[in-house]
Amino acid sequence: MNQLLGRIFAQRRNNGGTDLEAIESALRVALHQAGAGALSELLQFEAPPQDRRQLPCACGHQARYQELRSRPVLTVVGWAQMNRPWYFCDRCHEGQFPADEALDVKNTYFSPGVRRMQALVGQDAPFDHGREQMKILAGLEVTAKSVERTAEAIGANIAANEQRAIDRAVQLDLPVIVGKPIPILYVQMDGTGVPVVKKETEGRKGKTEGQPAHTREVKLGCVFTQTSWAKEGYAVRDPDSTTYTGAIETAEEFGKRIYLEAWNRGWSRAAKKAVIGDGAEWIWNNADLHFPGAIQIVDLYHARQHLWDLARKLHPNDLTTQKAWIKAHQKRLLDKGKIEKLVLSLRSAPSTNAEVLEKIRTEADYFERNAERMRYPKFRKQHLFVGSGVIEAGCKTVIGSRLKQSGMFWTVCGANSIIALRCSHLNGRFEEYWEARRAA
Ligand SMILES: [Zn+2]
Structure with missing residues (x-):
């Protein structure tokens, strides 16, 4: 360090300049080296005393102390060397390093501090981008693969913790979360495709309509609150109140997941509750099952889209007539929540084309099935949101921007790990996770 400072001052004397x-950068390298040296000294463990040279082994036998073994570990100040006792069980031939477990570096070359960085950059951007960030921001050289492995391992750990919480939640009566009453609490759900490696779609039938075969559906949910509304009466979301949860999983599994998230956000003390989604059946099945009594709302813009699809089928290549038709059906019926009238009008639309008739029937069924979820004037009078914009934006920011970049193909396990990590970070729970990990 003194040498370095000497050189810096010499440079200034020679040419008056200071780069x-x-x-x-040189100072950071020097400080890192000094820190890594200090850490290496701290990480020199001593051989255990004679009377403490046995440890219980997982097989039931005893593992015996053998020797001190040395190995490198990458810390936030660079590579350090640790030297710690090694125990060996001569029955099952398993070795043990108790110090590694105590330091949370079991089976990894990366310290908790470095893994936290790798997880943070790995949830944010492609892994090679993360490698670059580690180099520039932290002065640490790691491989893209190690960012991937660590981010996925941490994400998998977060996902496993969540799954345990979900399993507990369905077995037990959940404790009521105490807190201020919540005027309005929303749950929104949506699905979005993520590109996966070939083996993840093999032998799967009934892929989501309109999605290419190389994707799997992530089910994403969000929970947010509303305390007031704008002057004009429009709903306003409480700032920073949105949390997300999601995974590639069955509708049934996802139902439990979103239920727990809503519960943790204060579902039981919300004065008014609303579930918003598009027309997808799994959303309403889950709403009925887990959120009975909530106001159910079909996203108005999806409903309008259904009318537009039908308008194009009924009056192909005739934009003027399409618009007139939309005016009569959307503005006067759908937007006014007059769904029974809309369904009647659709069913009586004249056509001789079998395909068009089939489309009319499907759409009429859609509106009929969702009629109670389309009373938009009634919802607006209560200052409720009538669109699922929050979850749609979530599908882009939480899932799309990280998992749907070109050239990306995920395993279901890898995608779910990164989704868990990303949600944990976006929900502001990443710190909590590391604190719990440290306390464990
Ligand atoms: Zn053993």
């Missing part, structure tokens, strides 16, 4: 970037 700040070169100096700060």
Whole structure:
């Protein structure tokens, strides 16, 4: 360090210049080296005393102390060397390093601090981008693969913790979360495809309509609150109140997941509750099952889209007539919540084309089935949201921007790990996770 400072001052004497970037970088390297040296000293463990040279082994036998073994570990100040006792069980031939478990570096070359960085950059951007961030921001050289492995391992751990909480939640009566009453609490759900490697779609039938065969559906849910509304009466979301949860999983599994999230956000103390989604059947099945009594709302813009699809079928290549038809059906019926009239009108639409008739029938069924979820004037009078914009934006920011970049193909396990990690971070729970990990 003194040598380095000497060189810096010599440079200034010689040419009067100070290359700040070169100096700060050199200083960081020097400080890292000094830190890694100090850490290496701290990580020299001693052989256990004679009377403590046995440890219970998982097989039921005893593992015996053998020797001190040395190995490197990458810390936030660079590579350090640790030297710690090694125990060996001569019955099952399993070795043990108790110090590794105590330091949370079991089976990894990366310290908790480095893994936290890798997880953070790995949830945010492609893994090679993360490698670059580690180098520039932290002065640490790691491989893209190690960012991937660590981010996925941490994400898998978060996902496993969540799954345990979900399993507990369905077995027990959940404790009521105490807190301020919540005027309005929303649950929104949606699905979005993520590109996966070939083996993840093999032998799967009934892929989501309109999605290419190489994707699997992520079910994403969000929960947010509303305390007031704008002057004009429009719903306003409480800032920073949105949390997300999701995975590639069955509708049944996802139902339990979103239920727990809503519960943790205060479902039981919300004065008014609303579930918003598009027309997908799994959404309403879950709403009926887990959120009975909630106001159910079909996203108005999806409903309008259904009318537009039908308008194009009924009056192909005739935009003027399409618009007139939309005016009569959307503005006067759908937007006014007059769904019975809309269904009647659709069913009486004249056509001789079998395909068109089939489309009319499907759409009329859709509106009929969802009639109670389309009373938009009634919802608006209560200052409720009538669109699922929050979850649709979530599908883009939480899932799309990280998991749907070109050239990405995920395993279901890898995608679910990154989704869990990303939600944990976006929900502001990443710190909690590391604190719990440290306390464990
Ligand atoms: Zn053993």
